[in-house]
Amino acid sequence: MSALSEEEQLDNLKSFSKKYGSALIIGILIALIAFLGWQYWQKKTLAENQTRTAKVQQLMDQAQAAESNPDALNNLYAAADKIVKDAPDSIQAIQVEFMLAKIAYDKGDYAGAEKSLKKIETTKINDEGLVQLIKLRLSNAQLAQKKYDEALKTLSSVTDPAFKATAEEARGDVYVAKNDIASARKAYQSAWDVLLERKQERQILQIKLESVGVLVDDPEIERPILDTQVDES
Secondary structure (H helix, E strand, O other), X not given: OOOOOHHHHHHHHHHHHHHHHHHHHHHHHHHHHHHHHHHHHHHHXXXXXXHHHHXXXXXXXXXXXXXXXXXXXXHHHHHHHHHHHHOOOOHHHHHHHHHHHHHHHHOOOHHHHHHHHHHOOOOOOOOHHHHHHXXXXXXXXXXXXXXXXXXXXXXXXXXXXXXXXXXXXXXXXXXHHOOOHHHHHHHHHXXXXXXXXXXXXXXXXXXXXXXXXXXXXXXXXXXOOOOOOOOOO
């Protein structure tokens, strides 16, 4: 089979362009519009995130002063609710609910603290550590309301090894409140073993263990020697 001449190749190209040219141009335009739209969406999202972050920081700055001012506190609640409603699964919404939970907890409104934390308990943000922290705070609010079984259920979902000691200690606190001393000893001992292995501070936990009748051996923790230079001049 002989190769096509240059003239035949040119004719074929013209025929192809005539047949498919419009579709190609439309396809390119669609791709370009999609790309520009994606860029616009990214810039818009970034701007919105920055705006929400600035608002959250402003609310946090105002929170302490607002606690003793009912009108200011109501304004803070309204601004916080708007941030959460506008972007319920954003990191800013979580920060706001944490702030509201702390305000409520410090006022002794443990039910209010629980309500704020439950709003973000099932957050869609892909940050397992943050989710575990939410559950730990939630269990504290439930314990303060004497919702012992609910607190234990919440703590059962704290499964990240990094939070094991904290979760076990919190579980021990719940069992002490329930007057289940045997279970409290077991939980505190589990927390102690983790902290001992990690060589982390545990004086408060040691006091808790002693309060339930467990004396623990606490070997001296080796601490790094600071590299200091002596001026010999």
